[in-house]
Amino acid sequence: MILIQIILIALLVGVFARLMSGRGSSRTNAYKKVALVLFVVAAIVAVLFPSLLTILAHALGVGRGADLLLYGLTVVVIFQLLNGYIKDKEQQQRFVRLARKVAIIEATEKYQRK
């Protein structure tokens, strides 16, 4: 095993342990954990046998395994950006509703007790 493989696997195991320890009992969380296990196993296999990635790349019509990785990464980043945008808007809506409720309660007390 070369040094970079040891480093990458150590990092992957670290990330895995950190994410798995997150509490949360909902169904989506369970699915996320299953997906995470699959992802980490695939990542470790790819680190140990880089040629597998190249074989997969060829099968998909991509020249090199590294290119395939880059494409995958690009998709993930774009997905994350969009996800972040939607989450941000949702958060903003909750925020607005809370502040509005406070304002209306305050005004109702002030004007409708007269």
Add this chain to the structure above:
Amino acid sequence: MRKNKSTPTINAAIIIPAYNEGSAVRETVDAIPSKFTRIVCVNDGSSDDTLEQLQKTRAEIISHPINLGQGAALQTGIEYALTNPNIKYLVTYDADGQHRIEDVKSMLKYIQANKVDIVLGSRFLGKTENMPWVKGVILKLAVWFSNITTGVKLTDTHNGLRVMNRHAAERMQLKMPDFAHASEIIDRIAEEKLSYAEVPVTIVYTDYSRAKGQSMINSINIVFDVLLGKVVKK
């Protein structure tokens, strides 16, 4: 007009969102005749003396604890006004003094006579006083953009003066907090199949309202917000 004389008060609430309008809002409210008994001002977390100025008027004040944007302020005013079952019509009115109360009267008369859900003011059917030409061009572009994306045919899409009945008000549910709410109201007219009409109004462009009005560059932001909003909806 005759009807107004027989009934001393008008069962409409005038909703005025105000964000840092301290130098104009008092004059705007005071210019509204007393037969409009309900004036609801939404102070949108202003950092100037808007609240102090409003407290000197007869308006009911709702204060957002933080700045949420004009669309959010309108929605707050609408929800608050709807809590009073005597209110039959809701009027949205800008704080900077660019609207004329005569127009509100003619719009109220129109909505009562024609039984539509919402009446929108149009400066392009009516008159504008001292409108900068760049603003005219951008507003016309906005109208064109809105007409092709929503299917609601209007001559003026970004006019702050509107009169709606309770049915329309209940369905507004504005979610875009900032200036994109003008487009959102039109979207809602289309989605909820509200009946609508335009009535000519006069917009008075004073130096103050010109300096206060949203910067033209912001219209680009609005276009993106509206488009992205359409993409990510549901």
